[in-house]
Amino acid sequence: MPYAPYNGVGPVPGGSGAGFCPHGESQFVAWHRPYVALYEQILGAQVQRIAASYNSSQNSSAYREAGEIFRLPYWDWAANPQLPPSCTQENITINGPRGPLTLRSPLYNYRFSGSRKGWPTETTRASDGKSNSNPDVVNANLAAVADQLKYQVYRTFTYAETYDQMSSTANLAGVSLEASHNIVHNAVGGTFASLDLTAFDALFMLHHANLDRLAALWAALHPGAACQSEWYASPGLYSTARGENITASSPTKPFYQADKRSFHTGITAASLKPFGYTYPELNDIGRIIPRINELYGDTGLLSGCGKGGGEKRDWFVQITVNRSDLDLPCNIDVVSGDMFAGRMALLNMPKEGLAHATIPLQKVVATLGSNTTGIEATLREWIRVEVREVNGSTIDISNITNLNVYLVAIDVTPRRNESEFPKYRSRSMYTKTVLDRGRSDNG
Incomplete structure (x- = not known):
């Protein structure tokens, strides 16, 4: 929300009138890759802008260097199913361009400007029905599903043989990364459990960066199956008509490629290379399986x-x-x-x-x-x-x-x-x- 055109891409006849994102569809993982990459690009530009405002007496070169190498972090909720500490502090003190500054942490929640009918005043995280935001409640919820998250992620790596099995809850195999992703959304609760509002929470992108990472590791182990292999009829999205055939060549609207004319597709989003980033485990392909075994394979439950x-x-x-x-x-x-x-x-x-x-x-x-x-x-x-x-x-x-x-x-x-x-x-x-x-x- 709000349901509105983006990047010049608007609603279509036969569309749902709701959002762009294909939850519960094989295109789920592919669609989120350009989304996360675009967010990183915009956030990185802001990081560099702020870094440039520090003067020489504040070690400005270190800030500029940090701005240049900034990449979006990921929250590995399968290996460490607790809220990142940086996201649980309501107020933080930082070294600002004009000296020490105490402010409300943007990683804690987001406050909406103005008032909109039916919208909350701020994002929340809690699943106890009593409080709006309670890190202890959220961590208790995550601890309750910790073993399952680790097990399910490991089963995705060890059982899923096709992209469609890996990606979506629409697949009968039932071993998708989307299933684990959904558990995290509901465990965090509050507005994080609402797809209308969850992306306003900074935790959302840390969550989805990890989903993207897990999918990238799976694809590295399945180079011949790195994109959607089965077509399906769209249930209808904001810019996709109900009944439209969706394949690996279908556009992931509203995200354009670098030429600003062609939409990304499941094929163009299959590789990280066009987006200019990677993940630590991909630096040594031969060590991916040992690393997955180390992180997720010894649950004591399997x-x-x-x-x-x-x-x-x-x-x-x-x-x-x-x-x-x-x-x-x-x-x-x-x-x-x-x-x-x-x-x-x-x-x-x-x-x-x-x-x-x-x-x-x-x-x-x-x-x-x-x-x-x-x-x-x-x-x-x-x-x-x-x-x-x-x-x-x-x-x-x-x-x-x-x-x-x-x-x-x-x-x-x-x-x-x-x-x-x-x-x-x-x-x-x-x-x-x-x-x-x-x-x-x-x-």
Whole structure:
């Protein structure tokens, strides 16, 4: 918001009238790359402008040098699922061009100028339904999904074989980076859980820089699959008509290439080279897998991802839901007794279409110890789902007709060394749903 033309790109007949961003679509990752790059370019120009205002007595050359090498930082919420400390300080003291200066931190929140009907006065982060901004609440929410975030990111790297699987919750595999991205939005909560307002929060770009980084690492390991491979019909966006065929060659409106005439596409956004930046792990392609194993591979939850040993079995829940059946945004939590296993997070847009996600059951399986006899029956009995608002309030699911929850097992050959990923083998989906509508709406 506001829904308005940008870069000379306006609404089209048959469009949704809402935003440009293709959430819940295969184009999701590709679209955000020029978006993040444009933000970095504009912010970098402001950094250089401010750096130039320091005089020689203030070590101006150091500020100018810092301005020249400035790059947008990323927040690796899968490896460190806590708010960056720089984003939790309401006021900060800095060395300004005219001396020490105390000001409200732009990384803490954003205050809207003027008043607009239906808009808040400032961005917020909290998911307890009681406070507008509370870093402790947000960090507690992130800690609750920490193991799942690490697991899901690792599964994206080790399981996704196509760009479409890696990118979007629209893909049936349910292993997308978008699914993890959604969990972070809802865990932070407040206006961060609203796609209308979240980009006003500086944390948004730190979040999306990491999404871009993870996608870049995946693409480096899949050089022949670095862009969308399957076409789909657009559900309709601000500048894209409903039913338009979307392929890797489709424009990522409203972002132009350097010639200022041609839109970026999934193909032009597949490489970082046109954008002039990189990530540390890409400096040594041969070390990407060891680094991914180091950061995300030793969760203690992945039953199939230990070193050495024979084939193991990884258990998870697969969820497919039609967004139009739900009050969005919301979370679909998977629980076992009093134990929270993980969640599927759905944002407030898009309002319709199928979404897919997989939820790890390693914490639940770990409670069984070495006795895994009859594990399928045990998990069927224990596992249930709860649909909740972002603030934790329970939603009655008795009228949600297109919510399908399945128990799935997959055989895994563990990696033998740090330079390998585990290998997934045969997959068993137990077609009887584990959803128990008679119990699932209990706290």
